[in-house]
Amino acid sequence: MASILSTKILSASQRELLLNANQNFVEYNAIHIEFLPFEIDENFDYYVFTSQNGVNAFLKNKGKSNLTEEKAFCVGEKTKSLLEQNDLKVVEIAKNSLELGQNIEKKYQKSSFLIFSGNLRRQELFDMLIKNNIRYKEVHSYNTHLNYKEYSRVFDGVLFFSPSGVQSFVEENQLNNSWAFCIGETTAVEVKKYTNQVIIANKPTIENVLVQAIKHFRSND
Template identity: 50%
Template sequence: MKTVLSTKVLSHSQKELFLNSGIGLVEYNALKFNFLEVDIPQHITHLIFTSKNAVRAFLDQTPQLQVSNYSVFCVGEKTKLLLEKNYLNVVKMAENASELAHFIQKQRPKEHFLFICGNRRREELPNILSENNIRYDEIEVYQTELVPKKFNRSFEGLLFFSPSGIKSFLLENSIKDSWLFCIGHTTAQEAKKYSKKLIIANKPTVENVLVQAINKLKTA
């Protein structure tokens, strides 16, 4: 049986996508996220999030948050849904950090932003903001820890959801001849360092990564 390895443990509904596909699934969490105790500045009301974990850590630190005070700019549909579920006003959702930074540069260049992020955040967004003299502060609210795990077998497909997930997997394993299925272009940039056999999801969602893997491996 063809089998894929997911570098994050999937939800029950996500696993169901594999049930009738004839493709096996192995899963583990390649990353661990640790929320930090920090003081969130209250005077900056324009917030930037590029991950759901940053949102969760932020909400964990501010349970008495007056959400009506904030205007939020974020990356990713799932991040947007989590913000809105917690009654935060999302002004702009972009598919990636560069797109969001360019939106801010063009549409909100005079505002002061708070970039809420983790220790492994990428450089694209802060670089673009800095190059365009847009005021922002940055606060680290969680840390990403790589969790190595060795697999004494090969897989027809590997599912990756972040560049850090790829780095974690490679601490104990090699890509070999697997197809790599990536959630977005940022993850794919890291994957291209190790293989040309990769497919990027049409939409940056876990579900679409699974669909791409099933469609490819059923016909391969």
């Protein structure tokens, strides 16, 4: 029976996946999100969300504006789902911020964008917009804080859901011979700084990360 560490507290249904597969697991939140107050500038064609955190920050501040229709660009299926659950129209979706920037470059050069980001956001999208002289404004809408926690044991597998979660974990721990299961390519890039034992989810969902871990350890029992 494998030992698994999740760097995110799982939902009841997600825990059931591991329990039904007879996997031992420990869970904690490697990061903490702090939402910030801000004004929503309504003079932009589209709103850009690179994570669910940006969407939640927007929703907390939306009541202060007079918005009647929001047209959104986003990264990831989970972000898209959250937007649509809250009646925001998703115009473009991409796997990562670089791909989103490439889509904007191809089809939306004359449009303007309001981007909701955090303190640890990546630079690729902004470089693409600057390079093509595309009008945008960045809204610093949330902060990601790293929650450091040291473990005295080595886990067979560690589940990672963001680059910042990786950074938090390795501050106090080493991966050693652990397998790292990542929600996507961007997270895997960060993990590969510390280990080559990396498996990336087929879909960027928490559930698929769990499935990959279960499949791996079941086949290696």
